[in-house]
Amino acid sequence: MTRSENGTSDSVPAIETKALCKTYGTDVKAVQSLDLVVPRGTIYALLGPNGAGKTTTLSILTTQTEPTSGMARIFGHDVMTEAKTVRREIGVTFQEMVLDDGLTGRQVLDYHGRLYGLSTTERKSRADELLDLVELKDVANRKCKQYSGGTKRRLELARALLTVPRVLFLDEPTLGLDPQGRARIWDYVRDLKRENDLTVLLTTHYLDEAEQLADRVAIIDHGQLVAEGSPAELTGAVGSDTIRLNGKGDGVKLDTLFSDAPFIQSRSRGEDGFLLSVESSSRHLAEIVTLAERADFTIEDMTIEKPSLGAVFFKHTGRQLRDGAKP
Numbered sequence: 421m422t423r424s425e426n427g428t429s430d431s432v433p434a435i436e437t438k439a440l441c442k443t444y445g446t447d448v449k450a451v452q453s454l455d456l457v458v459p460r461g462t463i464y465a466l467l468g469p470n471g472a473g474k475t476t477t478l479s480i481l482t483t484q485t486e487p488t489s490g491m492a493r494i495f496g497h498d499v500m501t502e503a504k505t506v507r508r509e510i511g512v513t514f515q516e517m518v519l520d521d522g523l524t525g526r527q528v529l530d531y532h533g534r535l536y537g538l539s540t541t542e543r544k545s546r547a548d549e550l551l552d553l554v555e556l557k558d559v560a561n562r563k564c565k566q567y568s569g570g571t572k573r574r575l576e577l578a579r580a581l582l583t584v585p586r587v588l589f590l591d592e593p594t595l596g597l598d599p600q601g602r603a604r605i606w607d608y609v610r611d612l613k614r615e616n617d618l619t620v621l622l623t624t625h626y627l628d629e630a631e632q633l634a635d636r637v638a639i640i641d642h643g644q645l646v647a648e649g650s651p652a653e654l655t656g657a658v659g660s661d662t663i664r665l666n667g668k669g670d671g672v673k674l675d676t677l678f679s680d681a682p683f684i685q686s687r688s689r690g691e692d693g694f695l696l697s698v699e700s701s702s703r704h705l706a707e708i709v710t711l712a713e714r715a716d717f718t719i720e721d722m723t724i725e726k727p728s729l730g731a732v733f734f735k736h737t738g739r740q741l742r743d744g745a746k747p
Contacts, residue, residue, distance in 0.1 A: 432496045434460040434587050434619035435481060440490035442476050442643075450476040452643040453490070458636075460495075460586075463613055463620045465634035467627075467729075469737055473643035474623045475515075475591070481621070482512050482589055494587055508536075511580035515592040515623075517572050521565035525556055525575050528564065529582055536583045543582075550578035554608060570601035577608060588612070590622040594629060602626070606633055627729045637729065639736050646736040651729055658727040658735055660685055661701035663708065666693035669717030677711045688738050693721075697735055 435458035442451040451473045458464045468474045479485035480492055483503040492499045494506045519528060526547055533543035551557045554574040564572065573593065580588060590609070594602040606629070612618045624630055630637055631651050639647040639654075647654060675689050678696065683704045686697040698704055701724050712719050725731060 430460075432460075433457045433493075434462075434495055435464070435493070435621060437477075437481075437492045438490060440477070440480065440492055441488045442473075442480060442485065443488045449643050451480070451487070454640065454643065454645055456638060456645065456648075458619060458621060460619050461613065461617045462635040463609065463622070463633050465630035465637045466621060466623045466640065467630060467637060467733060468623075468640040472640050472737075474640065476643075477640070478589055478591055478621075478623065482510060483507055508583070509585060510587045510589060511583065511585035512589045513573075513576045513580045513591060513593055515595060517569075517576060519564045519567075519572055519575065522563060524561050524563055525551065525567070525578075526560040528575060529579055532579050532582050538583070546582050546584075547578075550581055553581075554578045555604075570597050570604070573597060573601070573605060574608075577605065581612070585618070587619045587621065590620060592623055592625065594624070594626065602629070609633060627733070631729050639733060641737045647732060654732045655727045655729060658731050660697045660699045660727065660731070660735070662725040662728075662731045662734060663696040663698055663701055664693070664721075664723045664725065665696065665708070665712075665719060666721045667712070667717055667719040668692075669712070670715050671717065674712060674715035674717045677715055681707070681711065683707065686735060686738060688734070695734060697731070 435456060437454050437456045440451055440454040441449070443449050454473070454477065466474050466477065476485065480487050481494065481499060483499050483506050486500060494509050497505045497509065499506050523531070529547040529550065530543050533546065538546070551560050554577055556571065556574055556578065559567070559571065564575070567575065577593070594605050597605065609620060610633070613620060622633070634651060636648065636650055637654060638645060649657075671689060675687070675694070678684050678687050678694065684696050684698055688695045696708070709719065
């Protein structure tokens, strides 16, 4: 058994939970018996519709919320009994930006370093290094209120890395950014993982982000783990196509006909149409059109999507990721 420079066994996961639960009141179960194992040095994406328990899970892992029961550890340190040690091991960026608009970018980093007891020399050295990393040196002395959304995201990432964390938690790190800004953040995260053996746990509503960044993906729904694996493993296990069908007519009758069709593995109905999970969809298109005609439903648009992380998500939750609602 080998040990890392920090004294923990190399076999100890970066993040581990067992039977983790968080209940509010008597009937709101935000997290239900959640088991996760995140190997060190990986990028791990946690996906789920709104209200699935992602935020609560992150709050527990970052010592902001106490679990009702179960266990959660960061590099073997219990998040409840060893909270101070855990906080020294992690960096966090939140979904909502939390920057003081009256401070400059450099001041934000300096004050954060003071909170963690870094010396003046350490604070300056780390700030210079990180401002260079996220390409903010030229605007480091401007106040945050002058920064764009993408610039603020990059500053928050620099702040999270200031204390050299072993685990970085990113809660919707590219929310609201344009494609160029998102791609830039992705590049930083990949470089950080490669160069620093950093473990990253991220939540995102962008499926392409999870597919391109993550080594492993976990999908949770109603506080429970419903699927876990590499993106390739998850998409390979779907084995079915997703048909998106929109139109006008008797959707209730068509929904009933779809429910009796043996080739439709799952379905979700919205105001204007349906999402259908169908194996070998091209063989069943004529049957779908026939069912629509029987229901007096006029198809206005129909698209076919081959297995993807979106299809995996739909299969396990019956919903789309973007808003957690039916399409």
